[in-house]
Amino acid sequence: xxxxxxTVSVWRGDGEKGSYVDYEVPRMESQTVLDVITYIQRRxxxxxxxxxxxxVGMCGSCAMTINGKPRWTCRTHVSKVAPDGKLTVGPLxxxxxxxxxxxxxxxxxxxxxxxxxxxxxxxxxxDDFEKVSPSDRKRKQASAxxxxxxxxxxxxxxxxxxxxxxxxxxxxxxxxxTLVNDxxxxxxxxxxxxxxxxxxxxxxxxxxxCVEGCPKHLNPTASIAGLKRAAAMxxxxxxxx
Amino acid sequence: MSAPNDIxxxxxxxxxxxxxxxxxxxxxxxxxxxxxxxxxxVAVQGGLSAAEIVGRIGGNPRWTAFYAVFVLAxxxxxxxxxxxxxxxxxxxxxxxxxxxxxxAAAFLAVMGYRVVRDFYLIxxxx
Numbered sequence: 001x002x003x004x005x006x007t008v009s010v011w012r013g014d015g016e017k018g019s020y021v022d023y024e025v026p027r028m029e030s031q032t033v034l035d036v037i038t039y040i041q042r043r044x045x046x047x048x049x050x051x052x053x054x055x056v057g058m059c060g061s062c063a064m065t066i067n068g069k070p071r072w073t074c075r076t077h078v079s080k081v082a083p084d085g086k087l088t089v090g091p092l093x094x095x096x097x098x099x100x101x102x103x104x105x106x107x108x109x110x111x112x113x114x115x116x117x118x119x120x121x122x123x124x125x126x127d128d129f130e131k132v133s134p135s136d137r138k139r140k141q142a143s144a145x146x147x148x149x150x151x152x153x154x155x156x157x158x159x160x161x162x163x164x165x166x167x168x169x170x171x172x173x174x175x176x177x178t179l180v181n182d183x184x185x186x187x188x189x190x191x192x193x194x195x196x197x198x199x200x201x202x203x204x205x206x207x208x209x210c211v212e213g214c215p216k217h218l219n220p221t222a223s224i225a226g227l228k229r230a231a232a233m234x235x236x237x238x239x240x241x
Numbered sequence: 242m243s244a245p246n247d248i249x250x251x252x253x254x255x256x257x258x259x260x261x262x263x264x265x266x267x268x269x270x271x272x273x274x275x276x277x278x279x280x281x282x283v284a285v286q287g288g289l290s291a292a293e294i295v296g297r298i299g300g301n302p303r304w305t306a307f308y309a310v311f312v313l314a315x316x317x318x319x320x321x322x323x324x325x326x327x328x329x330x331x332x333x334x335x336x337x338x339x340x341x342x343x344x345a346a347a348f349l350a351v352m353g354y355r356v357v358r359d360f361y362l363i364x365x366x367x
Contacts, residue, residue, distance in 0.1 A: 163329075193253055196256060197252075197257075198256060200253070202256050228257075228260060231257040231260070232261040232264075238254070240253050240257055
C-alpha cells in the first residue's frame, strides 16, 4: 500500500454468511468514510449495498461499524479513523444485516414505539399555546436530548442491547425522556409503565458506550438515569401498576 | 443476540421499587462504610481484636443501632444486585432467582443480626 492509497476491508454478505473483501481506494484530501464507500460502489464494485441520504449529518442513515466502532460515515474523516491507511467497514452491530452494509432498522424504531416515544397531545387547535419558558428545568432536560437523528450508533454501541434483545435501548429511552419532560404531553403514566422494568431503563448498566458513540454528543445514559428517577417516584405513588 | 425472555412481562412497579430500595440502601451504606472504616482506622490503637471491637460497641445502644441499620442496608442492597446479575447472566427462571435472593437476604439479615446482638450482649449491657 502506498501513502496515497487506502486499504479498505468491507463486509460483503448478509448477517449469516459473508466475509470481508479488500479494496484499494485512492486517498484524497478531506475524504470521509462515506466518500470511500461511495467510491467503491461507483468505481470498483456496483453490487455493494449501503445506505445514505443527506451526506451532511442530519438524516441518520449512514451509520456503520468503522474499525470496530459504530460511527456516522458521512462526517467521519478518514484521517481521524485510519491514520495508518487501513479501514475496516462493517454493518452496525445488534441489527439484522439486509445485505453488505445495510441493516434492518425496523426493530430499532419499533422499540421507540414500545417506549411510548409518541407525543400525546392534550390540547386542540382552539386552545392557546402552552407557555414553556426556555429556562424551565424540564424544558432544559428535554432540550438536552432532542437533537437525536435516529442513526442507531448508540444502539449498536450498547453492550446491554447486544446480549438482551428485548432491551429498548438508549435511543428509544432518550426519546421517552424528552417526552417525560414535555409539559404538553398527556401520556406520562403509560410512558413510565412502558420504559420501567428490566427491558427498559432498569436494564441500563450506565457503561456509557452510547454517550461515547453518539455523533450528536447527546447523553442517553443521563436520560435513562432520569427515567429511573421518574419511574421510582411513580412507583412510590403506585402509578406503575 | 440472546433469546427474548419473560422478564419484560414482570411487574414494572416492583422493579422500580427494588431499584429505589437499592439506591436508598446504597446511600446508607456509603455513609455507614465510611464510619465503619473510620472507626477501624481511628479507634483501633492496640491492634484489631475482638476485645477492641467489644470495647467500642459492646453494650453501647448507639453503636448497636448503627450496626443494626448497617446490617439491614446490606440485607436489602446486596440481594437486589445479586438478583440483577443472576437474571442477566444465568438461565435460571425469574421466580427461582427471586427465591434465591430472598434466601440470601434472610441469610445476611440473620447472620448480621446475630453479630450485632452478640457484641451488644458481650458488652454486658443487656
